Amino acid sequence: xxxxxxxxxxxxxxxxxxxxxxxxxxxxxxxxxxxxxxxxxxxxxxxxxxxxxxxxxxxxxxxxxxxxxxxxxxxxxxxxxxxxxxxxxxx
Numbered sequence: 001x002x003x004x005x006x007x008x009x010x011x012x013x014x015x016x017x018x019x020x021x022x023x024x025x026x027x028x029x030x031x032x033x034x035x036x037x038x039x040x041x042x043x044x045x046x047x048x049x050x051x052x053x054x055x056x057x058x059x060x061x062x063x064x065x066x067x068x069x070x071x072x073x074x075x076x077x078x079x080x081x082x083x084x085x086x087x088x089x090x091x
Contacts, residue, residue, distance in 0.1 A: 003023070003025075003026060006021045006066070006071070007022060007024070009022070009023065009066070009067075009069060009071050010069065010070045011023065011038070011058070011070070011071045012070045012072055012073070013072075013073060013074075013075035014064050014073060014074055015075040016074070016075055020040055020042060020056070020073070021041045021042045021056075022040065022041055022083065023038050023040060023071070024039050024041040024055060025038075025039035025055075027057050027059075028041045032044065032045065032055050033089070035060055036057075036059065036060060036080055037057045037059040037060050037062075038060075038071070039054060039056070039058075040053050040056045040057075040060050041054070041055055041059050042054045042055065
């Protein structure tokens with residue numbers, strides 16, 4: 001599967017059905033050669049602080065299913081947990 005195939009799929013929170021946004025990039029561990037997670041540009045956040053769009057990193061273990069049209073993720077990590085974090089935020 002190519003990243004372009006992922007970028008056209010909606011990212012949906014499984015528990016609530018909320019559409020989070022679209023894949024904008026991949027988080028890759030270059031030392032181990034593994035995919036760590038997906039970078040999602042949040043829906044409705046056209047331009048954040050200093051003109052940057054707000055993004056989240058969704059760890060690979062929070063991805064439930066990659067379907068034909070959508071990517072289902074666990075919402076439990078999205079609200080305040082370290083499971084899904086804002087890009088460029090301190091760890």
